[in-house]
Amino acid sequence: MNNSILIIEDESSIRKFIKINLERNGFNVFEAGSGEEGINIARKEKLDIVVLDIMLPGIDGFQVCKILREEFPRLGIIMLTAKTQDIDKIMGLEYGTDDYMTKPFNPTELVLRVKSLGRRMESIGNIDVNSILSSAPFKVDIYSRKFYKDDKEIELTPTEYAIAKIFIENPGRAFKRDEILNQVWGYDFIGDSKIVDVNIRRLRAKIEDDPSEPIFIQTVWGIGYRWKDKS
Incomplete structure (x- = not known):
């Protein structure tokens, strides 16, 4: 895993806040303020994980997730929502997210969840090629x-x-x-x-x-x- 993460979040203050905390932990971070911009970046860059907000201008986070999951099945996706309704969390999972967090959230917890998801996607290391x-x-x-x-x-x-x-x-x-x-x-x-x-x-x-x-x-x-x- 090359630790490349894309943040798709329309609120610049939240996006910068997430970016600072991830970069402090050694991640290479890309930013997008809309779903369309995020999809374009995902198609150009080799990414490991996307941190994706539900409420976005233009196409919403659910549709972005659907597109990313279809084009990049092994991409890790963590969805952010400002809402507390279970339906938003469940809908995100149904569209293919690996995890979710509800705003406001502790930045340390987000970093831990990113690292946890990353461990599932780590390089094969010394695994036997015949395993x-x-x-x-x-x-x-x-x-x-x-x-x-x-x-x-x-x-x-x-x-x-x-x-x-x-x-x-x-x-x-x-x-x-x-x-x-x-x-x-x-x-x-x-x-x-x-x-x-x-x-x-x-x-x-x-x-x-x-x-x-x-x-x-x-x-x-x-x-x-x-x-x-x-x-």
């Missing part, structure tokens, strides 16, 4: 961070990939939502466990033949989720 996880009909190539079903690649977001990897590494184990939060997000998440449920729903939509009747990602009522290995 493959299998759970028929799925394969996870840890070296290239790619996910396959029937040898056909399925594009997953960084968060979806992290959840799928945990499941396939631990077939049959029932995971509580809090366990998934701690393992995937890497911190004691301050917020709603719906972030897990929405990501599970997105993952099911991509890998299950019938997401309404999931075979592989099973719900364990009152607890969380479990991966059923069909091998």
Whole structure:
């Protein structure tokens, strides 16, 4: 990961505030005051993470997220919202964000969340190039961070990939939502466990033949989720 971050935020004071705190922590930061400008920068620069406000002039943050996710599936996206309604957070997650924060927020917490998301996207380091996880009909190539079903690649977001990897590494184990939060997000998440449920729903939509009747990602009522290995 080359630590390149794009901030898409129309309020210049907030944008500068975020930029200063990220640069102090060694990040290379780009700025955009509108969704259109942000999309153009994303198409020109090699980015790792986007910090994206919902309320933007022109196209809003939801539409920006949708476009970025379609064009850059492995891009990390953290959404900012000034609203407290759950619907905004859930909508952001449905569009493909990896995390969200509600304004006003602690800049230290934002930096921690950026670093946490970055850890999911770090370079492969000393991973064995032949390191493959299998759970028929799925394969996870840890070296290239790619996910396959029937040898056909399925594009997953960084968060979806992290959840799928945990499941396939631990077939049959029932995971509580809090366990998934701690393992995937890497911190004691301050917020709603719906972030897990929405990501599970997105993952099911991509890998299950019938997401309404999931075979592989099973719900364990009152607890969380479990991966059923069909091998």
